[in-house]
Amino acid sequence: MLKNWTINTFLFVCCLYSATGQNEGGAPEIFHGMSPKDNLQPDPNQVCGMSNPNGLVAPEKVPKDYSAPGQFPWVVALFSQGKFFGGGSLIAPEVVLTAASIVVGKTDTEIVVRAGEWNTGYRSEFLPSEDRPVARVVQHREFAYASGANNIALLFLATPFELKSHIRTICLPSQGKSFDQKRCLVAGWGKVAFDAENYSNIQKKIELPMITRAQCQDQLRNTRLGVSFDLHASLICAGGEKDTGDCIGDGGSALFCPMDADPLRYEQAGIVNWGIGCREETVPAVYTNVEMFRDWIYQHMAQNSNSVPFAGQLPSNMSDTRN
Incomplete structure (x- = not known):
């Protein structure tokens, strides 16, 4: 009886892992600690990189060089003292990926992250944007302003965003992934x-x-x-x-x-x-x-947030924090 129970449990875990899947590059997706539904179909809002190709609202007219509302739900706007100063991407409910060059000289308390935004000049949108203060900024220690080398930073939020149709995360690529010619x-x-x-x-x-x-x-x-x-x-x-x-x-x-x-x-x-x-x-x-910085990102996420890759599969060199 114990043997049959062990085999059945093993098969269930394998099926669960297969159903939730991994991203295109073979690297584990970030499921943010959410449990899959009983039917093993993950909530699309918990699946990284899921777009809304036609947007979520149909405004009168959107020119071809502009996105539709909610089309790319991981895109965030950064504000300091109420003024827009740059962009970023939501890679976990409480973690934003951005450039070190735009946060140099700014303190944690100066920066506000806005997710779910489309029109910065109109706050009463059908899909309401949400703001979060930043608790900690981590910049790459080898960032060089003159060349742009190692220009990367993480913003850890004071409270996480609740993932929904117009606020989602973007997937990180697998190590060594090339996007040439795409x-x-x-x-x-x-x-x-x-x-x-x-x-x-x-x-x-x-x-x-x-x-x-x-x-x-x-x-x-x-x-x-x-x-x-x-x-x-x-x-x-x-x-x-x-x-x-x-x-x-x-x-x-x-x-x-x-x-x-x-x-x-x-x-x-x-x-x-x-x-x-x-x-x-x-x-x-x-x-x-x-x-090139995927391990660096995961290392600091493990140290500063509750979000880790699916099934806890962190890179093998997690203890080697290279700033």
């Missing part, structure tokens, strides 16, 4: 052009081609950076198409790509880092390579 997206509230006077009120949607590091370095050497410019190993590139690209104010926002197996789900390839001008042909923008 078309990916940035969503945020930065300027629509370099000489624009104000940030965009409506969340922009920018589609960009990923390019190889070698191609990126060659193209950037044709700019004022000069022929001796070397692209740091922690950076990747996208863009270079005429009249499209991220701009001032998009710093910290996610560069995210559709999963091969499910194009309605996304994983974060990069963090908006720096660029030369905005929306210029053959001049790609530069992003922090998220897959």
Whole structure:
């Protein structure tokens, strides 16, 4: 009897793990400690990277270069003293991934994270946005402002967001994942052009081609950076198409790509880092390579929050915290 009970229990656990699944890259998803439903079908709000492709509200008209309300529910806006200053992505209910460059010089108590936002100029939206204060900021200790190397930071919130249809998390890529030759997206509230006077009120949607590091370095050497410019190993590139690209104010926002197996789900390839001008042909923008920092992210999440990868499967070198 005991033997049969043990076998049945083992089979149930295996089925449970299979039903909840893993993300495209084989890395465990973050289920935030939520138990699957009795029918083993996870709540879609608990599944990372799940988009709302047509949005959740149908406004009168959304231009093609803007997202629909609730379309990318992991996109967050960052505010300091009531003013918007950059973007980020929700990677756990109480953890935001952003760029170190935009939080340098800001104290924890200065920063407010807003999730579920679409129009920053109108607070009474059908899908209400929610604000959370930041309890702790963790910046990479080897961040170099001049080159953009290791430009990554985590914001740990004082209280977590409740995940729902317009507030969800983005998946992190597996270690070593390459996004070369894919078309990916940035969503945020930065300027629509370099000489624009104000940030965009409506969340922009920018589609960009990923390019190889070698191609990126060659193209950037044709700019004022000069022929001796070397692209740091922690950076990747996208863009270079005429009249499209991220701009001032998009710093910290996610560069995210559709999963091969499910194009309605996304994983974060990069963090908006720096660029030369905005929306210029053959001049790609530069992003922090998220897959390179996945272990660093998990290490600090384990130390500072209650969110861990599904089934507790942390990277094997969790004890090696490299800041």
